[in-house]
Amino acid sequence: MSVNEQSQAALWDREYRDGRWNFLHAMREVPRYGIVSAYLAQVLKPGSLLDIGCGDGVLMDYLPVTKISRYVGVDLAQEALDRFRGLPVGGELACADLQSYQPQGKFDAILFNEVLFFADDPAAEMARYKKFLTPEGAMVVSLYVKQSGGAARQLAQVEEALAGTEWDLIDSCKLVSNAKGTTWHLFLAR
Template sequence: MQKTMSASEKSLSESKLLSKAQRLLKHALGKDNEEKWQEQYARGEWAWLRNLDELAHHSILAGYFMRLKPHGSLLDMGCGEGILQESIPETMYSKYVGVDFSEPIKLAAHKCTERTQFVVGDMNTYVPNEQFDAIVFNESIYYLNNPLKGLQRYAEYLKPDGIFLISIFIKDKHEEIWRQIQSVFPPLDAVTVYNQKGTGWTCKVLTAPKR
């Protein structure tokens, strides 16, 4: 004989189903990852990004910007607490805007000036309110839902002759990201660098198709 659930049992079952649905929705929207990153930043678990063995790829991107777009404007997507911004003297850019989730932005907020801004935002939905000379994805392009479509959207916010500056950790599966985005955005230059531990990054300057 089929057992009839009591009102309390039915309510508990519906609550579990709702909770499961909410978890699945958060996963689909990437909200579970966002909450994880927020918690990790709050606990200081991303402080290793300031280690000496992380310096090389930051320095290459900073050097590209200062050589190719001196005194230009820079949009840094997935900026963290602004480590790349610290590699570029403020006198070398007219405007810097860093975008990331709220916890890293809290750590960067004290550096805000007339030229330097840090904004809370999700790179998959963020809409710049102006065009920039350079847009950076420094170890962050993996977090675009679709890297190629994401760059195509952000290309609308590059000034004429603007550039993308991209650093990607060397891993076999990341070669597909380069293949996809370079089918539309040809590289102007590229550098591969390894630290003493054997960890490597490829840094590239990508140009946008003429509009």
């Protein structure tokens, strides 16, 4: 891990210890996780899942383990991985940055759940990971919508990439949580 990755990992570890990410287990996250898990359930029959930015395993509360034949979860925060709940039998966890992680084998689904904001070039990372999809595999991407700043630019890069000829955009939707005051853009592509 580079010095910058170590610094970022320490920050994420501290935030998990301090409870900063506990809100991901709250009722207000159910709609987004519902769509993410529904997309994955359509792709996994059962099948293999690479979960980039898996955190402490919130997804496992929504996706039946019977849909998963192989699971690999990747997160930069070891603290999150230490708290992971519901790891499927035979599942693996890796502490790594999404930009430096090298998957082993191919996957039926690759999930980027609110993590592409942390990539220098999110479209390039999606293209790199696409090589690790099985021929009928698909990628699920969830990003919250911001109107300005770096997050808005990165969301625009993802949208532009998925509209290009290199991708087959199967579905996309925007989800608005009135209670939370957040909008997400979710994509299913291959």
